[in-house]
Amino acid sequence: MLETFQGSDLRRVMDDVRRALGDDALVIRSHVDRRGSRTVVEVLAASDADLATLKQRLAPPAPFLPSRHGGRGQSGPFIVAFVGPGGAGKSTTLVKLALNPRAFDGARVGLLTLDTFRVGALDQIQQYADLASLHLEAVYDEREVVGALQRLDECDVVLVDTPGRSPRDANANALWQSLLLRLAPDETHLVLPVTLRMEGVAVAVKQYAGCKPTHLLPTKTDEAASDIALVELVGHVELPMRWVTTGQAVPDDIRPARARVLNALGVAASDTPGAVAAIAA
Ligand SMILES: Nc1nc2c(ncn2[C@@H]2O[C@H](COP(=O)(O)OP(=O)(O)O)[C@@H](O)[C@H]2O)c(=O)[nH]1
Numbered sequence: 001m002l003e004t005f006q007g008s009d010l011r012r013v014m015d016d017v018r019r020a021l022g023d024d025a026l027v028i029r030s031h032v033d034r035r036g037s038r039t040v041v042e043v044l045a046a047s048d049a050d051l052a053t054l055k056q057r058l059a060p061p062a063p064f065l066p067s068r069h070g071g072r073g074q075s076g077p078f079i080v081a082f083v084g085p086g087g088a089g090k091s092t093t094l095v096k097l098a099l100n101p102r103a104f105d106g107a108r109v110g111l112l113t114l115d116t117f118r119v120g121a122l123d124q125i126q127q128y129a130d131l132a133s134l135h136l137e138a139v140y141d142e143r144e145v146v147g148a149l150q151r152l153d154e155c156d157v158v159l160v161d162t163p164g165r166s167p168r169d170a171n172a173n174a175l176w177q178s179l180l181l182r183l184a185p186d187e188t189h190l191v192l193p194v195t196l197r198m199e200g201v202a203v204a205v206k207q208y209a210g211c212k213p214t215h216l217l218p219t220k221t222d223e224a225a226s227d228i229a230l231v232e233l234v235g236h237v238e239l240p241m242r243w244v245t246t247g248q249a250v251p252d253d254i255r256p257a258r259a260r261v262l263n264a265l266g267v268a269a270s271d272t273p274g275a276v277a278a279i280a281a
């Protein structure tokens with residue numbers, strides 16, 4: 001949804017933007033680079049229609065939880081899984097959400113981890129679960145899935161932690177992914193740091209496609225030099241979003257995606273008709 005325009009003259013590049021995306025296009029970034037006698041102007045912009053589509057992807061931060069005893073005959077907890085590369089922030093984000101009573105409207109939250117290959121990972125989440133008195137189940141193989149969910153039955157929501165894909169161990173990847181699909185999560189959030197370069201984003205999207213992500217969860221906005229990194233990530237991965245993480249502090253550093261992304265886009269600019277015209281004039 002983001003388009004890059006290049007040229008040697010800002011006015012001409014802005015004309016290109018206007019021709020391609022219309023007068024109401026939002027300029028997200030413009031950059032003038034002088035290389036010796038050559039000037040390279042680069043403008044990153046999105047059309048009004050694309051911005052409207054993006055706004056629709058900004059889901060409410062607390063998911064709608066079907067009543068367990070309601071008319072839909074829903075049984076068992078609402079399951080939210082987190083997938084993505086190692087170090088992306090999956091476990092930290094899951095704990096932030098588990099500790100925040102507003103994240104799920106005060107519903108009872110339990111944890112289930114499929115990240116059982118590494119002792120350190122299990123320790124990390126066990127410590128948080130102990131601190132917060134949360135029920136944690138670790139699942140090692142297919143036969144344990146049903147039992148673990150039964151033991152978590154007192155919970156309204158179960159958050160599922162996963163390992164990143166191991167580049168060497170295809171069997172391990174196949175195992176945890178099949179366990180994840182067995183759990184049939186209601187939502188699967190693809191967790192990606194905004195500091196990941198765009199090639200890395202494309203690779204990750206492909207690698208985790210088998211997990212059937214339903215949402216994008218951008219992390220580490222505090223580590224990016226500017227908000228453009230967040231805008232570029234949400235421009236490239238076209239999934240709905242509920243949350244964005246903004247730092248290492250547990251449980252504080254997490255925000256509703258709607259507020260954080262709109263802020264990054266500079267809504268004020270997009271709400272001003274003729275944003276491009278005004279800049280190029
Ligand atoms: N700066 C920053 N660090 C974060 C954020 N979220 C997680 N981290 C850090 O990233 C590292 C890896 O996080 P972890 O949750 O273990 O990643 P996982 O491998 O995906 O489970 C830890 O040091 C976290 O404190 C964030 O929003 N900002």
Ligand SMILES: [Mg+2]
Pocket residue numbers: 090091092115121161162163
């Ligand atoms: Mg982890």
